[in-house]
Amino acid sequence: MAAHSPEHHYSVEIEWTGNTGEGTVNYRGYSRDHDVRIPGKPVLLGSADPGFRGDAARWNPEDLLVASLSQCHMLWFLALAAQSGVVVTDYRDNASGVMVTERDGAGQFTEVVLRPQVTVADPAMAAKAESLHVTAHAKCFIARSVNFPVRHEPTTVAAS
Numbered sequence: 571m572a573a574h575s576p577e578h579h580y581s582v583e584i585e586w587t588g589n590t591g592e593g594t595v596n597y598r599g600y601s602r603d604h605d606v607r608i609p610g611k612p613v614l615l616g617s618a619d620p621g622f623r624g625d626a627a628r629w630n631p632e633d634l635l636v637a638s639l640s641q642c643h644m645l646w647f648l649a650l651a652a653q654s655g656v657v658v659t660d661y662r663d664n665a666s667g668v669m670v671t672e673r674d675g676a677g678q679f680t681e682v683v684l685r686p687q688v689t690v691a692d693p694a695m696a697a698k699a700e701s702l703h704v705t706a707h708a709k710c711f712i713a714r715s716v717n718f719p720v721r722h723e724p725t726t727v728a729a730s
Contacts, residue, residue, distance in 0.1 A: 583607040584616070603628065632669055632679075638712045639682050639720055640665040646706035647686065656699045657691035659729050679718045686724045693728035700726050 588601030602618035603625060618624030619632055640663045651658045664685045671677035690699050703724045707713055713720045 581608070588617075598623070601625070632667065635679065635716075636665050636667040636682055639667075639710070639716070640684055642710040642712040643684050643703075643706050643720075643722070644686065646709045647688075647702055650702045650705055650709075651699060654698060654702060656695045656702065658688055658699070659691050660687075660689035662687045679716070681719045681721060682716075683721045683723060686722070688724060688726045689729050690726060691729050696726045696728060700724060 584604055584606055586604045588603040590600055592599055594600050602623055604616045606614035606616050606629075615628045617628035617630055619630045620626040624630055644661055644663060648658060648661065650656075664687070665682060666685075667679055667682040669677055669679045686703065688699055690696055703722050707720065707722060710720075
C-alpha cells in the first residue's frame with residue numbers, strides 16, 4: 571500500500587484592472603495593471619515588468635518568482651537551523667534572477683542566485699549553518715519545481 575502524500579492546495583484570484591477604455595484594441599493601448607487576491611490577505615498590486623510596458627511600482631511575475639525562491643530557501647533554512655541547534659539571529663538575502671527572451675517574445679529564466687547573509691549567535695555554529703543551505707535547497711518546494719538552476723552564495727557571520 572502506498573504511503574499517503576498530503577496535498578496542499580493554493581487558490582489565487584487575478585483581476586485585470588488595466589482596461590483604459592478600449593480593452594486590448596492594440597498592444598500599447600492598455601495597462602498591464604492587475605490585482606492579485608487571496609482571501610484574508612492584502613491585495614497585491616501587480617503589473618508586467620517595465621520592459622514589457624508594465625508599472626515599475628507594482629510587483630511583476632518575475633519579481634515574485636525570485637522572491638518565492640528566496641522565501642522558500644529562507645524558511646527551510648530557519649527550520650533546519652532550529653532543528654540542528656544553530657541559533658540564527660539575522661537572515662537577509664540579495665537574490666537575483668536572469669531571464670532571457672527569444673525573438674518570438676517567449677522566454678525563460680536561466681538561473682536564480684540566492685545570496686543569503688546569515689548571522690549566528692556563536693562562531694562555533696558557522697560551519698554547521700553553511701552546510702544547512704544544501705539541505706534547504708534540496709527541500710525547498712519552489713526550487714524543486716523549477717527547471718533552471720538555483721545557485722547559492724551564502725555568507726555566515728557570528729553576532730558581535
